[in-house]
Amino acid sequence: MLHKTRNLRRASAAASARAAVTARRPMMILGTATAALLGAALTAGLVSAPAAGAEQPDATAIVSAFVTGSELPTKNADTAAITMVEAREAVAAADALTDEVAESGLAIDPAVAPLDTTDLQDRIDALDDRAEMPVLVLAALTADSVTETEGVLADTEKLQAAFTAAQEQKAAADAAQAAAEQAAAEQAAQLASLAATNTVDGAKATAQQMAANQYGWGADQLSCLDSLWNKESGWNYQAYNDSSGATGIPQSLPGSKMASAGSDWETNAATQIAWGLGYISSVYGTPCSAWSHSQSTDWY
Structure with missing residues (x-):
């Protein structure tokens, strides 16, 4: 149980940090790519100015082709891959806890909703095809996956807390029942001893x-x-x-x-x-x- 909770917290912390980065990444990628390509175009113009009347390179067209093309920048690919790992860990933790709760047969606080990882699993499946996605589409899907992962982790923590409370309640009830049974047994023994002594x-x-x-x-x-x-x-x-x-x-x-x-x-x-x-x-x-x-x- 402790191992699962520690993994859950680690995955949650990593997903939160990743969300902050991912949320800004699409604009960062576009801005960096634009600046780099424009800079390259201008530098090329300054270093080797074409003859009068020669056709100038279209920097905007270069950036557009780079962003919407099929080439996947390394950093974006790494972010998507890490997001997939974190999402899969979140799904695994949620599914394992759901199975444990079901096997226990304990009554969980009805205010705590059952875990549903369907949407997150759909995003994981979509990220499997990330090599064929345009950069902006992949960035949006990655950010959405991070948000969905955080939601699953939060719901898992709530279910874990409710499950722990149910376990503690059952343990207290079992202890009370055992104490009552022991007291009853002792009383019966005393009565039997008294009955024997009174003959x-x-x-x-x-x-x-x-x-x-x-x-x-x-x-x-x-x-x-x-x-x-x-x-x-x-x-x-x-x-x-x-x-x-x-x-x-x-x-x-x-x-x-x-x-x-x-x-x-x-x-x-x-x-x-x-x-x-x-x-x-x-x-x-x-x-x-x-x-x-x-x-x-x-x-x-």
Whole structure:
């Protein structure tokens, strides 16, 4: 893409410079040719004046024959050849961009007209026969081709800008969609994890992991914990004691105390377990001590 844009800018700059020269060239050619031939005629007259009554050369006729004849001055031929190269590059860039836009399937700003290189191609075809053209005709065709090339280049730049904008818009939309899909996947994973944790088996597995990792409690303490919370709630995160208001797996009283472990304490067994283990550690030291107290007092 960058290579195409660089070529496009180079061709545009060259065509603009060429247009300025070409626009003046027909009159320059005519004026230079006239001056040169008239000068030559006058010089010839001064150097070797003909005898009295001899016929004088017609300078105007010489210039006219030179301009309208079939001989093509070198500079004009070079200008036409360069113009053809620039025009062909402009057509190639326009056609390549048109194909790329079509293949992308992107919606382009409708205000940007499709590229039409038909007229410029016609001029390129006409310049192929430049060797047979009179100088003034060739100069006019060359100038017209430069103008048409500039128009194609300008339209190509507009289409390129619109295409780039469409690509950026699609990239942003794709990124937004990917982010939304990732967020949805993460949410689904969290919900699945929460659902698993909120089961009795999931809650026990979570408690075992937390107890071992955070407090270093082994199988004996986990056995006491299992007995304690079986008695209190049956490991049901939705357990609620109508008479006391104790809530959740650890039967926190009131249940809002568990908010210190997380705002989702009402719906997440892991949050309730985290709070319950912390309570046992701070008040009783170990689950077995809490279980012993519960057995003797019926509460802990």
